[in-house]
Amino acid sequence: MDSLSSPLRIEPRWTDLDPVGHVNNSVFLVYAEEARARFLYAELPGTWQHIVVVHNSIDYHSSVVVTDVVHVTSTVGSIGRTSFTTVNEIATDEGRRCATVRTVQVVLDPDGQHPRPWTDLERAALSELSGTPASP
Template sequence: MIATIQIEPRWTDLDPVGHVNNSVFLVYAEEARNRFIHAILPTAWGSMVVVHSAIDYHHPIELHDRLEVTSAIEKIGTTSFTTVNVISTATHRCATVRNVQAVLNEDRSSARPWTADERAALEKLLSTGKQDPI
């Protein structure tokens, strides 16, 4: 399953050159990813933390650009999963963002394994190719 949101850059997102600042790409990905995860794992959503982020920058984003940010699950581990966000304009892929999120145990001291229901929900999304706007 691929979920999609639309984002319009704000002037405060820009660097002195007039491009969206590199750190803002993480904010755009976070917005899309959090809506996606909350929709599929609402009870675990509040217990998840990002443990790794990586960004590949492909094309600059400017203030007038209208963005589409997609979210998909790439990999599922025992206590974590990897999401991929693609940030695009109508004409360019601007960035690919990968985040690994872990789910914490009740006292938030360490990661816990996915429950059977959580894993089933994640695996269902990993295996389908459907697009579903949020």
């Protein structure tokens, strides 16, 4: 699945809006989460349910209103020993950049309590998604 050719399309709902009529800042995390979950489910089918978020950051570029349609792309930005960062770009149909969401996640061991290192297969899949060569 090429996330850039298959972005998640979202039509904002009235409940997404703040009192000024813009999509509320916290809703950008929900949009990114939906796109990221679909992305990881497709790309890491045996692992995605063991991945948890440990950090989010958002750069806001432009507001979104209820009449906008947004597209959310997902890519892998960097890969650590037990973690990785996804980058979600949120933009309108017209190509106006609205937000960039960076999310650091870790993969948990079977007890679900502690991070574990990536397997060689997982690291290779993540590396392919990031466009960087896999390292041991």
